[in-house]
Structures are given as C-alpha cells and as structure tokens.
Amino acid sequence: MANVDTARNTRQADKSVPSTAEQASTGKMPASSRATGEFRPLEMEARLRDTLEIGGLWTRDAKAPTYEELRPYGPRETSGFPVYKDLEQRLLNAAEHPDPEIAHVMATCAAYAYSGPETVSMIMARMGLEDNQCRMIQASVNAMGIHSTAFLIQSKSGRVAILCYRGAEPSDFAHRLTSTDREPERIAYRACHPSATVHAGIYRNVRATRYEVMNALRNASDRHSVRASLPNGSPGIDLGRVDGRLEALYITGHGHGGAMAALMGVMIRRERKYREALGDHLRAVYTFGQPMIGDRRFAEACDRDDFLRENVVRYIYDRDVVPHLPPAASGPFRHFGREYRYEIPHLRNVMAGALGRPESHLPGRAGVWRIAGHHAGQLPHLLGVAITAPAFVARAVPMARSLPAVHSIDDHLPHHYVSALTPPGVQNEFGD
Numbered sequence: 001m002a003n004v005d006t007a008r009n010t011r012q013a014d015k016s017v018p019s020t021a022e023q024a025s026t027g028k029m030p031a032s033s034r035a036t037g038e039f040r041p042l043e044m045e046a047r048l049r050d051t052l053e054i055g056g057l058w059t060r061d062a063k064a065p066t067y068e069e070l071r072p073y074g075p076r077e078t079s080g081f082p083v084y085k086d087l088e089q090r091l092l093n094a095a096e097h098p099d100p101e102i103a104h105v106m107a108t109c110a111a112y113a114y115s116g117p118e119t120v121s122m123i124m125a126r127m128g129l130e131d132n133q134c135r136m137i138q139a140s141v142n143a144m145g146i147h148s149t150a151f152l153i154q155s156k157s158g159r160v161a162i163l164c165y166r167g168a169e170p171s172d173f174a175h176r177l178t179s180t181d182r183e184p185e186r187i188a189y190r191a192c193h194p195s196a197t198v199h200a201g202i203y204r205n206v207r208a209t210r211y212e213v214m215n216a217l218r219n220a221s222d223r224h225s226v227r228a229s230l231p232n233g234s235p236g237i238d239l240g241r242v243d244g245r246l247e248a249l250y251i252t253g254h255g256h257g258g259a260m261a262a263l264m265g266v267m268i269r270r271e272r273k274y275r276e277a278l279g280d281h282l283r284a285v286y287t288f289g290q291p292m293i294g295d296r297r298f299a300e301a302c303d304r305d306d307f308l309r310e311n312v313v314r315y316i317y318d319r320d321v322v323p324h325l326p327p328a329a330s331g332p333f334r335h336f337g338r339e340y341r342y343e344i345p346h347l348r349n350v351m352a353g354a355l356g357r358p359e360s361h362l363p364g365r366a367g368v369w370r371i372a373g374h375h376a377g378q379l380p381h382l383l384g385v386a387i388t389a390p391a392f393v394a395r396a397v398p399m400a401r402s403l404p405a406v407h408s409i410d411d412h413l414p415h416h417y418v419s420a421l422t423p424p425g426v427q428n429e430f431g432d
Helices: 020-026 041-054 087-093 100-112 117-127 170-178 200-221 256-270 272-278 296-304 306-311 346-354 384-396 398-402 414-421
Strands: 055-063 133-141 146-154 160-165 186-188 197-199 248-254 282-288 312-317 338-343 368-371
Touching: 055 117, 055 200, 087 100, 087 160, 087 248, 100 117, 100 160, 100 248, 100 282, 100 312, 100 414, 117 133, 117 146, 133 200, 146 200, 146 256, 160 200, 160 256, 186 200, 197 200, 197 296, 200 256, 200 272, 248 256, 256 272, 256 282, 256 306, 256 312, 282 306, 296 306, 306 312, 306 338, 312 414
Parallel strands: 160 248, 248 282, 282 312, 312 338
Antiparallel strands: 055 133, 133 146, 146 160, 186 197, 338 368
C-alpha cells in the first residue's frame, strides 16, 4: 500500500510522491538520499501505477485549495461563493432528512467521486467545506470483480466527515448491464437476519476497503486528520490534529457506489463494534441511482430499524434503469429506506416545446421530486438490446419517454441527479 499526500490542490498532480516510509521499504529514496541507479520519485510513482493496474490497495491524500487559490481575481467570497456558507453547521444541525441542500451536496460529491481526491476536495471546498482534507482509499482485484474506491472528506474543524463511494465508470455501464442477467453470487449477512443474503459483489467491494475506512474514521473520532502524517512533518501544516472530534458522519454514492454506501450504513447500524463506535455519529445515507443490495429478509430487517428506514434516502432520476437491478431473473432482491423519484411529464414538456414555453428549455427542472409510495421493483429480465434500443428511441422521440416500459441508461448519468437536486437560487456547484 502506498501513501501519497499533497498539500495544495493547484499543483497536486505534479507534486504527489510516495511517502518516505514507502520509499525506504522499496529501497528507493528521494534525490537527496538516493544512490546512483535508484529511481526518482516520479519514476517510482509510474511504476506504482503500473502495479495498480494489476491490482492492490493504495491511498492518496489531498487538501483543498484555499479560497484565495480558487478565486485568484476578485473578492474571496461573493453572494454565490461558496455555494453554502454555513455548510458545516447545516451538516451538524440538520434536524431531519432528506434536507434539500444536503441532498445537493451529497449528489455533487457522489458525481465528482469519478475523479481523484484533489478534484473531490476542490469541489467540496466550493460547496462550502473550506480547507477540508480528503483521503482516497482504493482496492482492485480484477479476478474477483473488486474495484472499490472510497473518499473520506473531513471538515476543517474535524467535526464533520463525508464518506463517498465511487460508482462504476460510465464506460462500464453497458458491460454491467449485459452481464447482470446471470444469477449473482450471494453472501449471508446474519447481522440483519439469520437467513438474509446480500449481493456478493457489493459486499466484497465494501469489505475490500472497509478496514482502511474505519481506521481513518477512528482517527477522525480521536481528533486526528484523516490524512496520513508526512514523515518528519510538513512545513506549515500539522496533519496530526484537528480542532474537534467527529460528530456528524454522512455516507453517499452514485450507482454501484450508492449500493456500497447503503451497505456501509447498514454495517454501522447493525454490527455492534461499529454501532458502538460510530452509530451516534451517523446522520444519514444519501444514494443516487442505487441498485438493490439484498433479498427480502435483508430489506425487511433494514426497514424495521428506525434509522435505516427513515435516514437511508434513495433518489431515482426519471427512467434510470439501475435502481431496477438486479433483474428478477437473477433472483429476488428488494430495496429499503426512503425513495424519492424525479418524475418528468414528458408529454407535457413536448407540448410546451411545441408552444414555445420557456420551461421546455430547462430539462433539469422540468420534473418534480416525489416520495414514492412503494419501492422500485425489479425488471423481469435484462438484455442489452432491450434496454439500449428504447432509450435511444426515447432520446430521439421525447414523447416515447412517457411509455412505462422505457428505461434509460442515459438517465443514470450523475449530472442528471446534480441538476435535478440543485435548489432554486443556486446556479451550479462551482459557486458562479
């Protein structure tokens, strides 16, 4: 495992280097102590990345750029920047969930989790978590289908943390869809019910990085930075301590990352060792386009838990197909928690466009979020052509989107969730 820490976001990509401890363990030290013939740090990082293509577990750290760096010209703060000026307090004091501003923050974090820690840290600073710290934890085992990436964002004071899981890459959507029809392996999860089972792939992806995530959360609970301390310290930066202990923890993710987020929330609530350590800190789980995790016994046990029933909040954008997976042909699965659906009246919007009404030019605001009366069900089966063809027709003929049989891969893309959850009066996540 390699630890890489970067102090500034503006030049992090060029300045990231492996830790001294890691260099020493491999016999490759920085230039000041390197013997002839040993590798330079950038060469080492290149070799490390080559190794990671095969598989392994590694971490990378980042610190958010300052507001002066984010806004080198003009005032440091404006009416729109940062997006939420009291974000830490809102995360600490939110009385109930879902909260519309917090939902927007979580959707943005989940969407930008398809990047690296530098970008995640930057966008969360723009959203209002000034001087945050971010740790990325990543594990990969191709043969086991494990591609697990978690980001832990810690507020400047240390009182708030957001655990965000990256979903499947958009380029991998089609492969996942067409390979889901075979019956997935299941793993027993007796912390919920003696006979409950969960999707083995989701479980393994959570477990692959869980111990590193829990170590970072333990550091946060002990008033330590979630980032690794640099050897011999770092000039002007104390990575060892923060002002406060962890008080509020949020978990989020999009797609496959949402399923991992929800399962981690269940683990914290249902497994005694984690409930005692973190149960009082967990405030909510927000997921976007999340597939189902477990069977009926698992879902019913989760819904009997007051916290999981009320504070696991799932959002579904219009005809997003992923929340209806795995299909029924793969065996029974069920959702749990609270479900909100973004319903777009496609026929009305087509008519508005024909009449030249202004709302026809605002697709992200053309619908409305409604709490669902029942959980999204499973598709009966899944064939790649049967999904992508109607979605293509629907994009070409918007009126076809109103047909109940049409599901869409395009509706799963994270930017739809960000746009649909952006509150009135907020222009975008950059604070423009």
